[in-house]
Amino acid sequence: MTISNGTSVSVRELRLNYGNLEVLKTLNLDVADGEFLVLLGPSGCGKSTLLNCIAGLLDITDGQIFIKSKNVTWLEPKDRDIGMVFQSYALYPQMTVEKNLSFGLRVAGTPKAEIAERISRASQMLQIEPLLQRKPAALSGGQRQRVAIGRALVRDVDVFLFDEPLSNLDAKLRSELRVEIKRLHQRLQNTMIYVTHDQIEAMTLADRIAVMRGGVIQQLDAPQTIYNRPVNRFVAGFLGSPGMNFLNGNIGADASTFQVGDVSVPLERYTFEQSVSPDAPVVFGIRPEHIAVGTAASAQPFSQNVKVEIMEPMGSDTLVWSKLGGNNFAFRVEAENHLRTGDVTRIGFDPARASIFDADDNRI
Ligand SMILES: Nc1ncnc2c1ncn2[C@@H]1O[C@H](COP(=O)(O)OP(=O)(O)O)[C@@H](O)[C@H]1O
Ligand SMILES: [Mg+2]
Structure with a gap:
């Protein structure tokens, strides 16, 4: 040896x-x-x-x-x-x-x-x-x-x-x-x-x-x-605290989107490591700190309105809980913010920063 x-x-x-x-x-x-x-x-x-x-x-x-x-x-x-x-x-x-x-x-x-x-x-x-x-x-x-x-x-x-x-x-x-x-x-x-x-x-x-x-x-x-x-x-x-958001959904029929509930996330910017089949069940992961909020959200490749359900002030910033396509979804905002429970706000992210996992939990 x-x-x-x-x-x-x-x-x-x-x-x-x-x-x-x-x-x-x-x-x-x-x-x-x-x-x-x-x-x-x-x-x-x-x-x-x-x-x-x-x-x-x-x-x-x-x-x-x-x-x-x-x-x-x-x-x-x-x-x-x-x-x-x-x-x-x-x-x-x-x-x-x-x-x-x-x-x-x-x-x-x-x-x-x-x-x-x-x-x-x-x-x-x-x-x-x-x-x-x-x-x-x-x-x-x-x-x-x-x-x-x-x-x-x-x-x-x-x-x-x-x-x-x-x-x-x-x-x-x-x-x-x-x-x-x-x-x-x-x-x-x-x-x-x-x-x-x-x-x-x-x-x-x-x-x-x-x-x-x-x-x-x-x-x-x-x-x-x-x-x-x-x-x-x-x-x-x-790794990560607060942890990564996991959205349970599936690949779209044309294999270029992620579908969760009535939400469709474009995947052109995501680099797949393996080929994907249309309709395959997958888990879409995105970290709370990779999510833009408010006007900054609209500039992202994907954005969507969500409703604020719970606010968790952490001191340095605040964690906001909402739902995306029926899944729990958390994002960070500054400690000084104008959001209130029940507000509707826009969130957005770049799918290039996501991690997508197959039914066996492996990255694809
Ligand atoms: N002396 C021992 N006899 C039997 N099982 C043990 C013994 N020491 C550890 N184990 C078992 O081995 C596994 C790994 O233990 P350990 O290396 O201490 O884990 P960690 O340090 O990651 O917490 C555990 O399931 C533990 O219960
Ligand atoms: Mg130990």
Whole structure:
């Protein structure tokens, strides 16, 4: 087996079963050197299992794992040159922050001066210098997680594995630490594989996102591609908040329109990836932020009057719920707007920005 230059982590034909349960099903994944790769998917889809296989914490059923083109499939975790950060901080409660950071290095017999230097560098980067003499009980959740990241950082490894490191933190801390992690990656430029179920974290951090479902990678691509050209309805629905609008209808008799209720959307501007048959049942997806409202709507290739049913002020903007061809349909307007429940307003969009899915939920 040859692993191409520039590949940091390579997972080949990986299978992992728990008894009869197939958790990972012949999974392949190549992570480039220095890449920030995010594994994104709902709870139970196998993200942690995959990460733990890479880390060597689980015995795999079949397949191979390479790190820096070395076959590590049967190596102990400590011999894999990885640093791992978990959701639960797993700090030693009786040790100070400094001792927590140095523990692994002391066990490995690293010279004292070098330990001191690495701790100084990591604690500077993570802004935990003032906390070095405290014990974990005297730290906030965010500070504990910084220490946990620091513990991986001092090991000076090629690959960092993160398993939902921010999930236990409140929303404000989560977004702060998210930026810190991104900054860290920009400085260190090492390979990071980061597990999350949070699509915002995935979008903001990733060079590429692997969207997983039921132990299978559904799509692996740059965040914008995943967001704008989802390969199936699952991926389309998993990213974006508020979510994509899905209209259940069918292709028109001449195959150049989408028909939903009494509404007809022209599809000349939509780029089909597969040929379509007239009358085929399809789901038409369009994101709320791609919808123009009022006078701007009439300038769009498709526009239509709709009735305002519900207004949801979000602070920065307002989400408006209406119906299009009998389907629920949401769009955004500015926070300062003149719309009221019951108003009729014009909405419009460019069908080029849509995603159309066939009866099997695959993009067409
Ligand atoms: N030790 C285990 N024994 C049996 N099943 C497990 C074990 N660990 C995880 N699973 C199952 O494997 C699947 C994937 O779990 P996991 O990788 O933890 O998902 P995620 O991290 O995406 O939430 C789930 O269905 C889970 O119930
Ligand atoms: Mg998990």
